[in-house]
Amino acid sequence: MTKHPKYFQNFENSGSSFPFHIRTSHLTETVAAHRHDFLEFSYVKEGFGTELINGKPYKLQPGTLTFLLPFQYHQIVPSPDSPLLVYHTGMEMSLFSGASAKGEGFEELLLSGDNGLPPCVRFTDRKKETVDRIVDELLIEQQADQPWKFVLMRAKLHELLVLFDRKRRDDLQEIKHDGAAITPKDDIWAVAEYLHAHFRENISFSDLAHHFHYNESHLSVTFKKQIGENVSDFLQNLRIRLACSLLATSDMKIIDIAEEVGFRSFSTFARTFKQKKGVPPTAFRKVIGQAYDRNDLD
Incomplete structure (x- = not known):
């Protein structure tokens, strides 16, 4: 294992x-x-x-x-x-x-x-x-x-x-x-870095595999083996992490935050957010966002 x-x-x-x-x-x-x-x-x-x-x-x-x-x-x-x-x-x-x-x-x-x-x-x-x-x-x-x-x-x-x-x-x-040589990156770490840089975009798994010249099944297995989670979970975690930051530090509408961090469906965003954080985005903003406002000058 x-x-x-x-x-x-x-x-x-x-x-x-x-x-x-x-x-x-x-x-x-x-x-x-x-x-x-x-x-x-x-x-x-x-x-x-x-x-x-x-x-x-x-x-x-x-x-x-x-x-x-x-x-x-x-x-x-x-x-x-x-x-x-x-x-x-x-x-x-x-x-x-x-x-x-x-x-x-x-x-x-x-x-x-x-x-x-x-x-x-x-x-x-x-x-x-x-x-x-x-x-x-x-x-x-x-x-x-x-x-x-x-x-x-x-x-x-x-x-x-x-x-x-x-x-x-x-x-x-x-x-x-x-003139020193710069060591090329391992492909899977390059994939992870690419996702980190482009997670707000509409990334399909097939396009990702094509971009890095991977067979889709090979990319799926190799990414999970080396990173410890599949591409979809990795991508969702990046998007939810940024959503938490925007909920806590901005007055953006939640539907706009969902689009800003890369979700094409608000219902998918809301369901994923609650799965990852245990509360809906509205509740997260109310609790965490108010705490930021209260204590920013402490």
């Missing part, structure tokens, strides 16, 4: 008025391969090791910042001689959604896949000091009970994302300038 990597759908504070949590971990043993139904930053403060992301190894050392999208599996292997001290964050896409985030480009960055950009970077010298300060302040703010707490934490998260994206773009340019 095939053993799939673990799939985590929740984290501490998920579904809250500010769906973000940061913690530190001392890692002395391998963290088994898994993926999340949320976004994650991890930052290495001390130690060395290797992180496998979609099967590709990346070196971990002080100053390494990794940003993982929901379709990316990862496994962490600490060095036996130098265990890792890592800051882990879990966060929902709603922190980077809404009209202001769309104008700032965050939604496009998060929903467009990696476009060949690396999932991790390493900061050194003064830039490392800056990132050290940001993650330390995020942890302090989370533990404190101060006015404007979430506004300040959101601003620090945005700063962290900007620094990360700038650095990986600079790193990619250096690789291209040096």
Whole structure:
């Protein structure tokens, strides 16, 4: 029987008025391969090791910042001689959604896949000091009970994302300038990334298979074997995740949200949403959306 990597759908504070949590971990043993139904930053403060992301190894050392999208599996292997001290964050896409985030480009960055950009970077010298300060302040703010707490934490998260994206773009340019070969992606991970980038479109399974030169039955079996869920469930989870963000952070009509996230039938959207979240979208917006409005300035 095939053993799939673990799939985590929740984290501490998920579904809250500010769906973000940061913690530190001392890692002395391998963290088994898994993926999340949320976004994650991890930052290495001390130690060395290797992180496998979609099967590709990346070196971990002080100053390494990794940003993982929901379709990316990862496994962490600490060095036996130098265990890792890592800051882990879990966060929902709603922190980077809404009209202001769309104008700032965050939604496009998060929903467009990696476009060949690396999932991790390493900061050194003064830039490392800056990132050290940001993650330390995020942890302090989370533990404190101060006015404007979430506004300040959101601003620090945005700063962290900007620094990360700038650095990986600079790193990619250096690789291209040096003439180094860029390793092609495994086809199935390319399929998952394509779905992540295009899930709001009307994607048929036959068109997907044709696009990646797969026989339909082979794609179905291989995707389920490597990803742990079928294409339809993977696609629905992406759409429902964005719908939750829009319900919580916008005043869009629910029927418009259904269309925005890729459902062609409102009844299918409503049925799928209730199956995935346990409540209808109207109830979700009433409970979660009001919490966001009440606590946005806490």
